[in-house]
Amino acid sequence: MLTTTLLLAFAASGGDGAPMFTEDEWIILRSMSPAILMPDTTNAYEKNENAALLGQHIFFDKRFSSNKEVSCATCHEPDKYFTDGKQIAVGTGQTTRNSPTVLNAAHQRWFFWDGRTDTLWGQPIQTMEHPAEMNIPRKEIAEIIEIDSTLGPLWIKTFGNMDESDIDTIASNVAKSLAAYITKLDSSHAPFDDFVAGDKNAIPASSQRGLKYFIGDGGCLRCHFGPWITDGAFHSVGVGPLDGGALKDAGRAGAIDKLKIAQFTSGGIHSDNPNGMRATISKHIAKRREDWGSFRTPSLRNVAKTAPYMHAGQLATLSDVLEHYSTLENFVSADHHRETILEPLNLNEQQKTDLVAFLESLTAPLPDEKLLKAPE
Ligand code: HEC
Numbered sequence: 001m002l003t004t005t006l007l008l009a010f011a012a013s014g015g016d017g018a019p020m021f022t023e024d025e026w027i028i029l030r031s032m033s034p035a036i037l038m039p040d041t042t043n044a045y046e047k048n049e050n051a052a053l054l055g056q057h058i059f060f061d062k063r064f065s066s067n068k069e070v071s072c073a074t075c076h077e078p079d080k081y082f083t084d085g086k087q088i089a090v091g092t093g094q095t096t097r098n099s100p101t102v103l104n105a106a107h108q109r110w111f112f113w114d115g116r117t118d119t120l121w122g123q124p125i126q127t128m129e130h131p132a133e134m135n136i137p138r139k140e141i142a143e144i145i146e147i148d149s150t151l152g153p154l155w156i157k158t159f160g161n162m163d164e165s166d167i168d169t170i171a172s173n174v175a176k177s178l179a180a181y182i183t184k185l186d187s188s189h190a191p192f193d194d195f196v197a198g199d200k201n202a203i204p205a206s207s208q209r210g211l212k213y214f215i216g217d218g219g220c221l222r223c224h225f226g227p228w229i230t231d232g233a234f235h236s237v238g239v240g241p242l243d244g245g246a247l248k249d250a251g252r253a254g255a256i257d258k259l260k261i262a263q264f265t266s267g268g269i270h271s272d273n274p275n276g277m278r279a280t281i282s283k284h285i286a287k288r289r290e291d292w293g294s295f296r297t298p299s300l301r302n303v304a305k306t307a308p309y310m311h312a313g314q315l316a317t318l319s320d321v322l323e324h325y326s327t328l329e330n331f332v333s334a335d336h337h338r339e340t341i342l343e344p345l346n347l348n349e350q351q352k353t354d355l356v357a358f359l360e361s362l363t364a365p366l367p368d369e370k371l372l373k374a375p376e
């Protein structure tokens, strides 16, 4: 009798210490995979191959910076999963935030850590003109493209002759090209997805235990759910500034005003679908008290490859992140009301190891090699 019970328990655990997932848990797992990009109707060039090629050229080209030393790839390095490994990004100057990956970035509803942009193509010109990033005005961007023997003809093929009197349309087309390239940077099929699809051996037992904890007692799912493993919303998990002390970065609260006055938005005149869903949601966005000091929940796909972590790279490793969620010891509150759903998890060593193993199972291969460098 006893032997039978033990045997049954072993079978139920899947063997080798792998946990059993209930039918309800399988429903959750299937909601987390596969991850598929939705089209962005505000960018008519999103799937245009010439636009993507142009974007790829620009992405790796250091001429598009005031000191001719910085390209997009300086901070989004392909072999670092399109991040830079630094706590906070350095371009033509010192920024205040960590460089997120641009792999899979097209899946997002809001861009940047604070979501101050509501389309993928709303981002590049802000970055290029930013004094600390690339520091180059749109007029100069246009000139470089127009007289270049490769970029000039490619531009005409994609957008027709350049009309210098309409510099803002030129700028938005530069941005849409970069977005078309970034949209091709899909790196979303990980061993985790094979596991959900039915391959029980796709991820080790430790990853499976971590997964069970992630969707269960860990409570991670409250913010990290769905195929991109994020709610796409903004929260504070209480990680303080790099230099200690009180929070200085207003996060989401500072972004709403910027979004309202941003030039390249889903509802603006350069959008190819100004009355669509995206635009409608953005129009009705309003500030909430809890926005102060909150940041976008990042996707956890490829997270094992994109250290350091959090909006200012405050945490060096995944173990440090789990240590934070485990103790909340250095929790810095934005306004005396901690996100009520965060409680210290008091993780033991096994749980930490398992959670890291689960996060590692979300690593997908990099996109096609041809996309990882300037076009030939
Ligand atoms: C100086 C380093 C640096 C350079 C150069 C740079 N980026 Fe970034 N990038 C960042 C940082 C830092 C952020 C996050 C900024 C924030 O949240 O305020 C970011 C955010 C982004 C995002 C939003 C990602 C997300 O998850 O929301 C995209 C897309 C992006 N960059 C693409 C580009 C492109 C295209 C270029 C070239 C035109 C570029 N970046 C140049 C550092 C850089």
Ligand code: HEC
Residues within 6 Å of the ligand: 214, 218, 219, 220, 221, 222, 223, 224, 234, 235, 236, 237, 238, 239, 295, 296, 297, 298, 299, 300, 303, 306, 308, 309, 310, 311, 312, 318, 321, 325, 339, 341, 342, 345, 355
């Ligand atoms: C209240 C919502 C919430 C919960 C619950 C939550 N997270 Fe997060 N997570 C976030 C937000 C928001 C950030 C970014 C915070 C920042 O930059 O300041 C983040 C960041 C992370 C990062 C760093 C990602 C990166 O690219 O920098 C990891 C890893 C992570 N969370 C894992 C987990 C795990 C594992 C759990 C469960 C133990 C969990 N999270 C629970 C909202 C949440």
